[in-house]
Amino acid sequence: xxxxxxxxxxxxxxxxxxxxxxxxxxxxxxxxxxxxxxxxxxxxxxxxxxxxxxxxxxxxxxxxxxxxxxxxxxxxxxxxxxxxxxxxxxxxxxxxxxxxxxxxxxxxxxxxxxxxxxxxxxxxxxxxxxxxxxxxxxxxxxxxxxxxxxxxxxxxxxxxxxxxxxxxxxxxxxxxxxxxxxxxxxxxxxxxxxxxxxxxxxxxxxxxxxxxxxxxxxxxxxxxxxxxxxxxxxxxxxxxxxxxxxxxxxxxxxxxxxxxxxxxxxxxxxxxxxxxxxxxxxxxxxxxxxxxxxxxxxxxxxxxxxxxxxxxxxxxxxxxxxxxxxxxxxxxxxxxxxxxxxxxxxxxxxxxxxxxxxxxxxxxxxxxxxxxxxxxxxxxxxxxxxxxxxxxxxxx
Amino acid sequence: xxxxxxxxxxxxxxxxxxxxxxxxxxxxxxxxxxxxxxxxxxxxxxxxxxxxxxxxxxxxxxxxxxxxxxxxxxxxxxxxxxxxxxxxxxxxxxxxxxxxxxxxxxxxxxxxxxxxxxxxxxxxxxxxxxxxxxxxxxxxxxxxxxxxxxxxxxxxxxxxxxxxxxxxxxxxxxxxxxxxxxxxxxxxxxxxxxxxxxxxxxxxxxxxxxxxxxxxxxxxxxxxxxxxxxxxxxxxxxxxxxxxxxxxxxxxxxxxxxxx
Numbered sequence: 001x002x003x004x005x006x007x008x009x010x011x012x013x014x015x016x017x018x019x020x021x022x023x024x025x026x027x028x029x030x031x032x033x034x035x036x037x038x039x040x041x042x043x044x045x046x047x048x049x050x051x052x053x054x055x056x057x058x059x060x061x062x063x064x065x066x067x068x069x070x071x072x073x074x075x076x077x078x079x080x081x082x083x084x085x086x087x088x089x090x091x092x093x094x095x096x097x098x099x100x101x102x103x104x105x106x107x108x109x110x111x112x113x114x115x116x117x118x119x120x121x122x123x124x125x126x127x128x129x130x131x132x133x134x135x136x137x138x139x140x141x142x143x144x145x146x147x148x149x150x151x152x153x154x155x156x157x158x159x160x161x162x163x164x165x166x167x168x169x170x171x172x173x174x175x176x177x178x179x180x181x182x183x184x185x186x187x188x189x190x191x192x193x194x195x196x197x198x199x200x201x202x203x204x205x206x207x208x209x210x211x212x213x214x215x216x217x218x219x220x221x222x223x224x225x226x227x228x229x230x231x232x233x234x235x236x237x238x239x240x241x242x243x244x245x246x247x248x249x250x251x252x253x254x255x256x257x258x259x260x261x262x263x264x265x266x267x268x269x270x271x272x273x274x275x276x277x278x279x280x281x282x283x284x285x286x287x288x289x290x291x292x293x294x295x296x297x298x299x300x301x302x303x304x305x306x307x308x309x310x311x312x313x314x315x316x317x318x319x320x321x322x323x324x325x326x327x328x329x330x331x332x333x334x335x336x337x338x339x340x341x342x343x344x345x346x347x348x349x350x351x352x353x354x355x356x357x358x359x360x361x362x363x364x365x366x367x368x369x370x371x372x373x374x375x376x377x378x379x380x381x382x383x384x385x386x387x388x389x390x391x392x393x394x395x396x
Numbered sequence: 397x398x399x400x401x402x403x404x405x406x407x408x409x410x411x412x413x414x415x416x417x418x419x420x421x422x423x424x425x426x427x428x429x430x431x432x433x434x435x436x437x438x439x440x441x442x443x444x445x446x447x448x449x450x451x452x453x454x455x456x457x458x459x460x461x462x463x464x465x466x467x468x469x470x471x472x473x474x475x476x477x478x479x480x481x482x483x484x485x486x487x488x489x490x491x492x493x494x495x496x497x498x499x500x501x502x503x504x505x506x507x508x509x510x511x512x513x514x515x516x517x518x519x520x521x522x523x524x525x526x527x528x529x530x531x532x533x534x535x536x537x538x539x540x541x542x543x544x545x546x547x548x549x550x551x552x553x554x555x556x557x558x559x560x561x562x563x564x565x566x567x568x569x570x571x572x573x574x575x576x577x578x579x580x581x582x583x584x585x586x587x588x589x590x591x592x593x594x595x596x597x598x599x600x601x602x603x604x605x606x607x608x609x610x611x612x613x614x615x616x617x618x619x620x621x622x623x624x625x626x627x628x629x630x631x632x633x634x635x636x637x638x639x640x641x642x643x644x645x646x647x648x649x650x651x652x653x654x655x656x
Contacts, residue, residue: 015493015520017450018555019545019566161456162447171449178450179570181547278493278520278528279447291469292498293446 006195009318011311014194016281019178027185028196030101035203040100047092048207051125052082054089056208058215058372064342064362071225071365073358076212076374078236079347085377086205086236087118091187093204095122098185105129105184109173111138111166111232112303112350113145114377115189120154122187130154133172135165138302144381163296166232166306170280190233191310194281198310205239212372213243220370226251226361229374230353231324232268232304234313236376241322251323253361254313255353257299258326268297269326270309271317279307284314300329300389303350303377327353333389335359336379348377349386399486399514400539400561403438404596409618410435410609410648411598412625412640413490415442415458417467421475423634430641432485435648437618438562440517443472443491450519452573454623457630469499473507480512488515488541488561496529505532515539515561523555533560544589544597545569546580556592563589563597565616573623575602582615606650613651621647 006012014024034040048054057077065073078086095106106123108130110116116132123130132149136158139146149156162168170193177186191198191205209227216224227244229237231254244250256269267273270285277286279294287295287307299305316322332349335356340346347355351374358373365371379386387394403409412431416424428439444462448455476487489508496504496518508516516538521528526540533540539561544552546569556563565585567578582599589597599612600620609619628643629636 014522014524016522017519017545017566018522018543018551019547019569021522021524021545021551022547022549167447171447174449175452175571181569276497278497280449281520283497286494288494288498290498292494292496293463294494 008312008315011282011284011314012195012198013283014281015278015283016194017178020181023177023181024194024196026101030097031196031200034097034100040096044093044096047096048089052088052092053080054207055211055215056080058212058219060219061343064339067342068359068362070362070367071369071371072367073362074216074224074370074372075345076208076240076372078208079351079375079378083114083118083121084380085114085118085348086208086239087115087189088121089207089239090189090201090204090235091115091118091122094185094187094200095126095128098187099126099128101185103183103185106187107131107133107173107176107184108187108189109166109169110134110189111169111305112301112348112381113138113142113149114303116154116156117145117148117152119187120149120152123154124152131176132156133159133169133176135163135169136160137164138166141302141385142381166302167294174280190235191238191312192233192280192282192308198282198312201235202238202242202312205235206242208236208239208374209241209243212240216370216372223247223250224370224372225365226253226371227374228253228255228354228358228371230255230304230350230376231309231313232257232306232350233308234310236374238310238312240374241316245321252316252321253357254322254324255327255357256324257301257304257353258328259298259300261328262326266298268299268305268307270307271324272326274307282311284311285309300332300385301349301353303348304353325357327356331356333386336382336386345375346379347375348379349382351376398539398561400438400488401596403486404562404617408613408651408654409437409598410644410651411438411440411618411620412436412644413440413442413620413622415444415455415462415626416472416475417444417462417465418458418626418629419461419633420465421467421471423636425475425479426637427629427640428479429483430637431644432483434641434645436485436644438486438488440488440490440620441472441476443469443489443495445492445495448492450571452571452623454626455572458626469495473511476513477511486514487512488517489513490517493518493521493528501529501532505529505536505538508538509536513538515541517541517564519543523551544585548585552585552588553592556589556595559593559595561595562617563593563595564620565597565599567599567601567603567612572601574604578602578608586616606646609647610650610654613654619647619651
């Protein structure tokens with residue numbers, strides 16, 4: 001392949017219509033130029049710190065640690081970022097890059113709405129037009145985020161095709177990009193899609209693992225034993241893993257959404273149940289049937305409800321460097337409630353998948369061991385849905 | 397000479413696209429026969445995909461209906477095998493990379509050769525990724541058709557130089573679907589194509605009327621029509637073959653008038 005950087009093992013690549021090829025090539029060239037440009041780095045760093053509220057806190061969850069009786073647990077508080085999730089890291093980077101490229105319009109897909117809100121926020125800040133594609137099903141599950149996006153000046157387009165969830169929103173955003181390229185940047189929200197997106201998004205999210213490393217060295221004088229994050233497309237997870245990939249003693253654990261269980265069809269656990277395929281611009285693992293038709297997936301979490309996974313995760317899985325474990329709706333909801341009660345922190349239902357696995361793992365580890373859980377977002381957006389899950393109908 | 401080249405040997409070509417299994421494979425087979433009898437020079441058979449990202453709403457709908465009707469890759473192969481007993485018009489498959497990859501690229505492309513499929517069009521397989529299937533296609537004598545888009549610019553020569561079968565020139569930005577107007581400067585694109593290859597080129601995306609088809613055929617070697625045919629299928633269902641036949645005849649007459 002002419003572009004070896006687009007591959008993670010066999011995964012990745014650029015499986016997109018010819019119409020978009022010059023757009024991704026132009027994006028790659030711009031990114032390669034600006035990523036080493038001191039002025040760009042300084043501008044982005046100022047946005048991260050003064051606007052998004054970085055660095056995010058690394059919080060020692062003392063009560064949770066005591067309650068579980070095993071490893072010491074730290075929470076990486078991406079939920080405290082402006083707009084309430086890690087998504088802002090990537091979006092500020094891409095929006096700034098798009099602006100430097102002379103683009104005046106951002107389009108984005110969104111599942112839970114966090115990436116859409118982040119994109120609408122960056123567009124408002126930088127004076128750009130913004131259109132967000134969101135599965136119709138998700139606009140109902142995450143009505144509050146739809147309102148937030150509109151409040152921020154974005155147009156939200158409900159996508160009715162297919163399963164009317166995240167995958168269909170990605171397809172529709174790609175279709176929109178092929179019809180309007182010259183003034184428009186597709187601000188992809190996860191470490192997926194065609195090269196260079198998985199690399200660009202990873203680089204902008206890698207600030208998470210850089211900070212975890214620095215903060216933990218300061219607090220404990222050493223590296224963690226395990227880093228745990230939830231994985232849909234996988235952007236907060238790759239951000240949390242990246243600077244630890246070379247530290248072989250640090251276990252990297254990605255938590256996939258198992259929905260009603262990996263032995264049912266109502267699951268979104270791609271690595272547990274999928275196989276290698278080509279979709280949405282990349283080669284990676286996908287939930288699909290034997291004819292290669294992409295499977296309708298399910299999770300209580302709109303943000304993890306995606307039939308694929310980023311190509312770098314696929315490669316980390318192939319090489320055994322990271323582990324991927326399924327977490328069911330039930331387990332995630334329990335963890336959502338547990339962290340709220342125990343630490344007074346309401347995590348996003350996505351992040352609750354990571355909390356759930358830590359609750360299993362921590363008691364099996366010695367007390368001098370350290371686990372870091374990335375709380376990728378805050379859970380306010382999920383309260384109505386979780387109440388419904390528990391049989392309580394509340395009005396937002 | 398590849399079978400596809402024969403489609404362009406007798407003057408300007410008219411190339412209809414049909415989604416296999418919309419509304420069922422019996423109708424598809426009848427539509428193929430009807431199109432062939434009425435002058436189609438090359439037929440594109442779409443293998444449906446759950447998430448066709450290069451398609452507009454009309455062809456998306458056809459994909460959905462076909463999949464809901466229970467169409468599978470193997471059943472489409474059987475239909476083609478049956479058709480090939482009496483239909484000699486060149487035929488190519490148009491589908492998405494995952495349909496081929498997931499079936500096993502070797503097994504898929506070898507079956508294409510065996511059942512008499514002459515080429516493969518994969519809209520999500522650009523020049524940079526064609527190594528995925530190109531060596532197998534070459535071994536099996538199945539042409540891997542390349543696409544050129546209005547945004548290809550500096551890439552046109554590179555793509556044209558390695559083109560096989562025919563070149564699919566995408567008329568407009570965006571996805572498939574009927575358009576009132578095609579504004580791309582196709583003449584300049586085709587000029588670069590001609591400087592770099594003698595492989596014929598046909599224009600598709602947005603063409604529905606005989607006038608549009610004639611204009612596109614004047615600029616190139618042929619016109620490709622998809623959504624307008626799918627609309628006929630949408631409207632007439634199992635009764636569509638005779639209507640598609642009449643439409644193909646009208647369109648073929650229009651492109652044929654453009655001469656050779």
